[in-house]
Amino acid sequence: KSYQSYSGETIYFLENIGSGRFVKKPSKIFPTLPAFRVYLLDANGTGIPDVIILNEKGLLYLVGKGEWDFSVETKKRFPQTSPMREMRFGDINGDGFLDLLGITAKNNYPKLWLNRVK
Structure with missing residues (x-):
């Protein structure tokens, strides 16, 4: 099956509903810029998937609230972050808890964040 993106939509998830079938899960808080990388992980240890999106503007961190609902917490968790390549x-x-190692897009410098779950 092919999935159609909406005008201005550059990121969406495909949720596995079993038996090799997927359902498109878009979100209005996803950026409209194309992403270099999208990571789905449990960064805060709640058991609910969180999202990290890397694009040309920088890093976007979305905390999962369940049922494919997210809140943007980039400024709170990653203040003054350079754009990351990976x-x-x-x-x-x-x-x-998961810690994060990023490689800056401009000069390939490593940046380490030790998780301080609160």
Whole structure:
């Protein structure tokens, strides 16, 4: 099956509903700029997927609220962030929560965020 994007829509998710079938899940808070990378992960340890979107303007962090609803928390969680080219995730400090390692788009410098879940 093919999926049609709406005018100005550059990002949407396809939810697996089983038996090899998917349902399109758009959101009005997704940016209208094309993304370099989109990561779906549980960054805050709640068991609900969160989203990190990398685009030419920088990083967008969306906290999952469940049922494919998100709140934008970029300024709260990632203040003054340079645009990132790529990110990797893992528990760097052994506290049981995902930490983030980003590579800046401009000069390939690494940037590490240790997760301080609150």
